[in-house]
Amino acid sequence: MSSDFLTSFQSLPISTLLLTLLLSPAVAGVQFEQCLQEVKEGRWGEVGGTDNHGRPLSVADATAITYELCIKACGSGSEAFQWSVFSQQFSSWLLPWLALVSQLPFGSNDKLDNLVSMFLTVGSPILAAYSLALTVLNGRWIARRFSSYTYPNTRFAVQILSSLQQSPLKIATDNSLLASLIVLPENDEWWHELVVWLDYTHSWSISAVTSIAWVIIAYVFTVVDSFTSGVTTSVNANGEGVGSLWLWLVPIVVGWLQISPKCDANRVHQAVGRANTMAYVATPSQGPVLASSLSKQRAISLVQGDDDPLRHDETCTVPIYNYARFLPWVQAVEDVSDAFRAASERAYLHRSVNPDVSWEKEDKFFAGPHPRNRTGNRMQVDAYCLPLGEPSSSRRSPWGPNVLSRVIVASAIALGLQWGTTGAATIVAWFTPTTGLGCRSGAYILYGAVSTVVWMLLVLSSFLSHYALTTPRATSRLSACFARHLSIAFRRLGKVLATCNAVWIVVSCMFQFSNFFDRCYCNSSVLGRGTLSYNVIDFISADIKGMKGAWIGGVALAATSATVFVIFVNLFINPRLPD
Known part of the structure; x- marks a missing residue:
């Protein structure tokens, strides 16, 4: 192939190529009813006629033909493109879902990151569901983790840490920064103000409600219409399977x-930065001073400008990347939790930060320890936030508590949503004659399989990344280096697969609506039946009854899996906060 041809081919707009691909069947489209009539008239011999179950019949009585006869009599092309069918099916079954994609949360400062996150969501719904489920489970876990702590600002800490799941959280425990933030009464305003500044709503807008309502109403109307207008009308271009396939997007x-989610990068960074201007830190001998007067380091901050490719997804504030922030976020929460636990235990024992200050009895004006019991120098403040008894920080797991259980639950609910909707679409296509594995059901299964592989690659990448970052190189330099490179490779491969999968499923749906799949190979379910393939052309009452049952079952399965996911989210969302 010459370079001039390659240059001219690459210069063609993608839209032109896609339009040509879709409209090409209109030039020399196949008429299967006409082919069957010719077969019945004996023009193509007396062998090859079957009933709708593939059993041989005389060609005069045949309602289906073998794949070999189909190729011989009808050719290998597809049925003619029909604009009326394509436009009606595309606008009813696919366009509303593509419009709903715009309602997904983004928030990154980089437009490319937002675009990649969109491809990730469409290319791997299981990853999107997994990150969402983890976010809900994390909110409940942190509320229960802090539920026994009684030190002031515990409730605010839960709200802040839960809100910062979409941000690259960084905790600094040295120089008494974290201990001072928790213990000193001067920092009460820091906790209160940051909660207020992070309490912005990015949720139910008119456009979001309208888009969701449009999708649900369009889905219900088209499902009802597909049954009332006749099941056999453009059956191979029908969007029953497509509608069920995309139903995961609603939950x-x-x-x-x-x-x-607090995923607006600019707004979240501004809120944390603004609060940190009023953070105080204890000093060795004098009273507390503003942390800004000593250094730029803060107890709770967000990672900015980290160009390490290992942490790229972690630093991106788009919520679908919560899978990458999960383990680092748990470790950050544990740092804060350990300090609050130690302070709560000492306050419960009526121990002041400064041992020389006697314990002031609480009264109705103070919900916790008296401010006098919360002041001290740097050494005293640090000691107040150390665990009672034998130090346990050195023995703490680098993975965090209850991590595996949340991963399992989030994985199960995400797998249920992905394969509930994908399985429903597959059932619709599988039991549409000719039954079995064909181009349409194969396209759906491939979409679900690649989506699952993408999820596995990226979740594994996040675990490898955390291992590489938390393993001391002095003790295991080789394994940490290997994990680092493998994590980056898995992440990049997963994103490439997700992008290809997103493009694939949209193109596959358009292939179905444009009759591209309406050809001998696809209609004969050659993928599943092999040499026993046959093409059902004339539907009988038993076929229609079976199709209706399969379509009803597919719609029920997709709706049930989506409903279960919504119920799961509502059961775990907004847990009770510590008093």
Whole structure:
């Protein structure tokens, strides 16, 4: 192939190539009813006629033909493109879902990151569902983790840490920064103000509600219409399977709208930065001073400008990347939890930060320890936030508590949503004659399989990344280096696969609506039946009854899996906060 041809081919717009591909069947389209009539008339011999179950019949009585005869009599091309069918099916079954994608939460400062996150969501719904489920489970876990702590600002700490799941959280425990933030009464305003500044709603807008309502109403109307207008009308271009396939998008969008993730990078960084201007830190001998007067380091901050490719997804504030922030976020929460636990235990024993200050009895004006019991120098403040008894920080797991259980639960609910909707679409296509594995059901299964592989690659990448970052290189330099490179490779491969999968499923749906799949190979279910393939052309009452049952079952399965996911989110969302 000459370079001139390659240059001219690459210069063609993608839209032109896609339009040509879709409209090409209109030039020399196949008429299967006409082919069957010719077969019945004996023009193509007396062998090859079958009934709708593949059993041989005389060609005069045949309602289906073998794949070999189909190729011989009808050719290998597809049925003619029909604009009326394509436009009606595309606008009813696919266009509303593509419009709903715009309601997914983004928030990154980089437009490319937002675009990649969109491809990740469409290319791997299981990853989107997994990150959403983890976010909900984390909110409940942290509320229960802090539920026994009684030190002031515990409730605010839960709200802040839960809100910062979409941000690259960084905790600094040295120089008494974290201990001072928790213990000193001068920092009460820091906790209160940051909660207020992070309490912005990015959820139920008119456009979001309209988009969701449009999708649900369009889905219900088209499902009803597909049964009332006749099942056999353009059966191979029907969008029953497509509608069920995309139903996962509704619970994902609704779930994020309910959570209202704080993913606006500029706004979150400004809120944390503004609060840190009023943070105080204890000094060795004098009273507390503003942390800004000593250094730029803060107890709770967000990672900015980290160009390490290992942490790229972690530093991106788009909520779908919560899978990458999960383990680092748990470790950050544990740092804060350990300090609050130690302070709560000492306050429960009526121990002041400064041992020389006697314990002041609480009264109705103070919900916790008296401010006098919360002041001291740097050494005293640090000691107040150390665990009672034998130090346990050195023995703490680098993975965090209850990590595996949350991963398992989030994985199970995400797998249920992905394969509930994908399985429903597969059932619709599988039991549409000719039954079995064909181009349409194969396209759906491939979409679900690649989506699952993407999820596995990226979740494994996040675990490898955390291992590489938390393993001391002095003790295991080789394994940490290997994990680092493998994590980056898995992440990049997963994103490439997700992008290809997103493009694939949209193109596959358009292939179905444009009759591209309406050809001998696809209609004969050659993928599943092999040499026993046959093409059902004339439907009988038993076929219609079976199709209706399969379509009803597919719609029920997709709706049930989506409903279960919504119920799961509503059961775990907004847990009770510590008093």
